[in-house]
Amino acid sequence: METQNVEVTFNKTSTIVFAAVIKSVDRGSRDVLAQKAKGVENVLQVKAARRDFPQTNLTVITADGVLHHFTVNYSEQPTSLTMVTDQLADPPVDPLIFQSALTETDIENYSAGIAKDKRRILGVSESGNKMVITLLGIYIKSDVMFYHFRIVNRSNIDYDIDFLKFYIRDKARIKRTASQEIEIRPLHIYGNDKEVKGNSSTDIVYALQKFTIPEAKYLQVELFEQNGGRHFNMNIKNRTIVNARLLE
Numbered sequence: 368m369e370t371q372n373v374e375v376t377f378n379k380t381s382t383i384v385f386a387a388v389i390k391s392v393d394r395g396s397r398d399v400l401a402q403k404a405k406g407v408e409n410v411l412q413v414k415a416a417r418r419d420f421p422q423t424n425l426t427v428i429t430a431d432g433v434l435h436h437f438t439v440n441y442s443e444q445p446t447s448l449t450m451v452t453d454q455l456a457d458p459p460v461d462p463l464i465f466q467s468a469l470t471e472t473d474i475e476n477y478s479a480g481i482a483k484d485k486r487r488i489l490g491v492s493e494s495g496n497k498m499v500i501t502l503l504g505i506y507i508k509s510d511v512m513f514y515h516f517r518i519v520n521r522s523n524i525d526y527d528i529d530f531l532k533f534y535i536r537d538k539a540r541i542k543r544t545a546s547q548e549i550e551i552r553p554l555h556i557y558g559n560d561k562e563v564k565g566n567s568s569t570d571i572v573y574a575l576q577k578f579t580i581p582e583a584k585y586l587q588v589e590l591f592e593q594n595g596g597r598h599f600n601m602n603i604k605n606r607t608i609v610n611a612r613l614l615e
Contacts, residue, residue: 370436371452373425374445375399375415383411383450387431387552396423399439408554415441430555468509471555477508477614478557478572481515489607493599497522500590500599503570505607508614510577511554518590519568526563529593531571535580536587551575551586580605 375381388408392401398420404410411427418441425437435452469477481504488504499519506513514533520526533551558571580586586608588601 374442387429527593
């Protein structure tokens with residue numbers, strides 16, 4: 368795994384922006400101070416505890432399962448005070464993941480309860496190649512929305528999930544650009560989001576930061592098969608989102 372270099376100094380704070388929520392931070396030395404930025408879940412603030420410390424390292428694990436390795440060097444004048452990790456190198460606007468009013472345990476418990484509810488409240492679905500993906504329901508609690516999906520595999524071939532992603536996109540566009548789409552990254556995923564065995568189904572609940580969209584846009588859910596061609600795009604209108612059911 369590639370190691371990235373970061374320079375820190377004593378009287379200024381360096382900032383590292385990640386593509387997902389920071390789950391853990393390990394410092395190679397007490398000479399380095401590190402903390403998550405207040406109210407933002409994917410931004411790490413780093414500075415030196417003393418001047419001219421020897422080279423050390425920093426390891427960060429993010430919620431998307433990525434392990435980030437950094438070599439940390441002291442510099443009186445760092446080349447840059449802001450670093451964007453490699454995962455965010457392409458988008459011109461870096462997404463910030465704001466802290467939820469719910470704890471991680473709260474989100475996990477609500478997600479588990481939703482996954483047990485087998486009712487088909489919405490029934491928005493896409494199908495093909497003996498596969499069906501259905502949005503069973505949208506729920507809201509505080510500032511978190513929960514999207515409950517069921518993926519049914521009626522074939523004899525296991526469906527290996529490459530990814531399921533959420534995008535806000537323009538209804539009318541000539542050419543897709545970064546300014547015309549925004550990826551919404553989940554705060555939490557509950558359920559098996561890796562595989563759907565042949566002739567079986569799985570329920571997955573995605574917890575997202577609360578949002579609504581303008582009428583000129585829509586929410587698109589992309590489900591892609593790893594090393595396969597069974598891909599699906601599901602379009603969700605704002606009127607469906609605003610009718611989210613309130614969780615008690």
